[in-house]
Amino acid sequence: MIQKYFPLDKNYILEQAQLDQEERLIVYLIDFAKKFYLDQFNPLGLEDDTVKQIKAHNTEYTDRLVEFYRNLAGVYRYKHGNNQLEFLFDGKDHYDKYTVDWVATYEEWLVDFCLRPNFLKAVLELTVFYPEGRKAELAESRMKAFIHQHFELKIYKYKGIVKMKIA
Template sequence: MDRKYFLLDKNYILKEAQLQKKSELLDFVIDEVKQSYLIFCNPLGIEDDTIVRIKSFRDNIANNLNNFYDSLAGIFRYKIGTNQLELLFDGESHYEKYLKDWDQTFRGWVNDFCRHERFLKAILEATVFCEGEHMALLADNRLKYFITNYFELKIYKYKGIINMKVA
């Protein structure tokens, strides 16, 4: 990791914590989406080819969700605010605290996201039903659109994260 500032900057510690949790949380997203889709979109439990394909999907490599994860990680760092380390009196290191906070926040967001059918379908398109680069790109764009509307934030590659202006 390229460090430009001092090593104990809050954002560096938080980024490292987010990177460590990445594979675990992406696996959680896939499992949660599969479960939510089966509950909300197939409440009778009818087994057709689509449902069998969703249930049998075991690929835990979620490469197509990297941009989604990185966007949520950036939004989390944006929403936390300052880069000042807070005083901790419970004996926990800042790294452990950020691991726990990020894990809880991410899981909460995903649980909220799973209430939206568009999100469920975009994740399934990016993972279970992804059959090429074009399909992955479309699913990534759907996820960007979902995040933009959900948080009312616009993520720019060079400008960073900006609040959307409501007319």
């Protein structure tokens, strides 16, 4: 299992559903970011070096976005993950319901995230342009800062999620 992000992070069914979708949803994030960039910042379809590199990029699973995905999954559990199982009258089990709900929220969040240029730039830097060394660390830091700013939550390695106090 992954890190416990807050004391009541015990919805193990939701956590497993998120882990099982990890690879597929990270690849979805990369593909979505590339398409979004091309649609928003190159509506005429002009071919320059950047556009050629984005189009030529073969999306594969990338470990550079795993931490971001897991932090985002932790934020979702923090905001939506109730430990009590609800009654489901449609015949589905909780795993299926959590999977559908998580994927829908994740895809919804990506639309909002990609409207922010810093997020889009960081995703493309970590995947398509794949910098080595210092630049990669800066892009990963921007991803953490994005979660901090967007959700007003700070994620610490050992303390987990802490709600930010606005003065």
